[in-house]
Amino acid sequence: MTDHPPESACHRAMRRLFDFLDGELADADDAALRAHLAECRDCLAHAEFERTVLAAVAAQRGGAPLPEATRARVMAALEEAGLS
Amino acid sequence: MYSMAESAPIPAPDFRETALPFLPDVYRFARSLTRDAADADDVVQETFLRALRSWRTFIPGSDCRRWLFTICRNVYLRSRERAERQVALDDGDDEAIAAVQAHAGWVRDGTDVLLARLDLGPAISAALDELSEPFRSAVVLVDLEDHSYEEAAAILEVPVGTVRSRLFRARRLLQERLARFAQDAGFTTSPAGGMR
Ligand SMILES: [Zn+2]
Numbered sequence: 001m002t003d004h005p006p007e008s009a010c011h012r013a014m015r016r017l018f019d020f021l022d023g024e025l026a027d028a029d030d031a032a033l034r035a036h037l038a039e040c041r042d043c044l045a046h047a048e049f050e051r052t053v054l055a056a057v058a059a060q061r062g063g064a065p066l067p068e069a070t071r072a073r074v075m076a077a078l079e080e081a082g083l084s
Numbered sequence: 085m086y087s088m089a090e091s092a093p094i095p096a097p098d099f100r101e102t103a104l105p106f107l108p109d110v111y112r113f114a115r116s117l118t119r120d121a122a123d124a125d126d127v128v129q130e131t132f133l134r135a136l137r138s139w140r141t142f143i144p145g146s147d148c149r150r151w152l153f154t155i156c157r158n159v160y161l162r163s164r165e166r167a168e169r170q171v172a173l174d175d176g177d178d179e180a181i182a183a184v185q186a187h188a189g190w191v192r193d194g195t196d197v198l199l200a201r202l203d204l205g206p207a208i209s210a211a212l213d214e215l216s217e218p219f220r221s222a223v224v225l226v227d228l229e230d231h232s233y234e235e236a237a238a239i240l241e242v243p244v245g246t247v248r249s250r251l252f253r254a255r256r257l258l259q260e261r262l263a264r265f266a267q268d269a270g271f272t273t274s275p276a277g278g279m280r
Contacts, residue, residue, distance in 0.1 A: 014184045015177040018252050022226065024233055045191070046184045053259050056204035057227045060212065064115040064124070066108040074107065074129050081133055083099060 009036060013043050021051055097144045103135055106149045110156050116224040117160045119213050127163055131156040153239045157221055164217070176245065179252030183259060190263055198266035211261035219254035226251050 013036040019025050020033045037044045110131055114124040134155055135142075142151055174182070190196045215223065218240075225236040226247070233251070237244045 011181065015180050017184060018176075018180050018255065019248075022233070042188075046187050049187050049196070050183065050255075050259075053204075053208075053255070053262065054227065056208045057212075057223065057255075057258065058230075059205060060208055061228050061230070062112075064112055064121075066111040067121075070111060070125050070128060071107060073125065074132050077129050078132055078136055081136055083136055 010040060010043055013037070013040070014046060017043075017047060017050060021047070021054055097142070097148075099136060099139055102142075102148050103132070103139070103152060106152050107132070109149055110152050113153055113156055113224065113229060114160065116212075116228050117157065117221065118163075123163070127156060127160050130159045130163070134159065150235070150239055153225075154241065157239065161217065173246075173249040173253060176248035176252045179249055179256055183252065183256040186256065186260060186263070195263050195267055195270075198270040199263060202262065202266045202269060204262070207262050207265045208258070210265070211258045214261060215254060215257060218250050219257060222247055222250040223254045223258070227255075 013033055016025060016029060016033055020030060025033065037047055107128070111124060111128050114127040114131070115121065118124045118127055131152060135152055138155075142148065173179075187196070190199065212220065212223070221240060222236065225231045225239060226233065231239070233244050233247050236251075237247045240247060
């Protein structure tokens with residue numbers, strides 16, 4: 001059995017890192033995390049790394065426009081299925 | 085003489101006007117899920133056929149795009165012929181900590197230097213190809229389609245906490261792939277590995 005040590009400030013901040021980067025934190029939690037990052041170089045380095053990866057994923061957005069052939073195929077199938 | 089029963093029925097929302105405008109959105113979502121143009125065509129067609137068949141169940145005024153995304157994701161899962169593996173997941177908090185700890189390891193062993201040199205675009209695309217369900221759907225909805233955790237939970241029909249743990253695990257898997265690509269690239273470009 002292990003005793004849970006009191007949670008460190010870093011641990012508490014990093015558990016919420018993705019929520020923070022996704023803008024999902026309530027205002028008070030968001031402010032607390034920002035304050036921690038302002039004074040902790042290690043956590044700031046992790047945050048910057050995760051932000052870079054998320055930005056690279058987000059850069060894959062938007063991709064494929066609907067091909068005309070696909071639209072035509074779907075419309076034909078829908079009309080055959082009774083779309084008036 | 086007019087009977088009371090003759091009052092006009094409430095017009096159902098028109099499928100062409102309400103659902104079809106989301107065809108490009110559903111196509112983009114299907115492309116992200118399937119990672120393949122031909123598979124996306126099949127999934128989109130089946131999604132709209134199924135939507136048309138169950139159009140009576142669509143609640144007028146509700147979010148039609150979200151409704152279509154839910155159908156699309158179910159069609160996609162079924163198209164893969166094997167049921168979604170039930171994956172035992174840590175809580176989202178633990179996944180977030182694991183991602184941070186992985187990064188800490190790369191800082192110690194120098195992988196972070198290689199990562200900084202990696203061309204992230206193609207690497208992310210390759211990593212997304214390899215990502216399995218239910219992780220890919222979570223990343224596609226939140227990171228590519230820009231949905232909130234709550235919206236993604238509604239589309240996936242799971243609790244928000246489940247979206248969060250799938251999403252964070254997915255990000256950890258993605259960054260582990262990136263680290264591996266970076267390490268492989270590092271080896272191939274190291275001077276010691278030169279040919280002849
Ligand atoms: Zn810290």
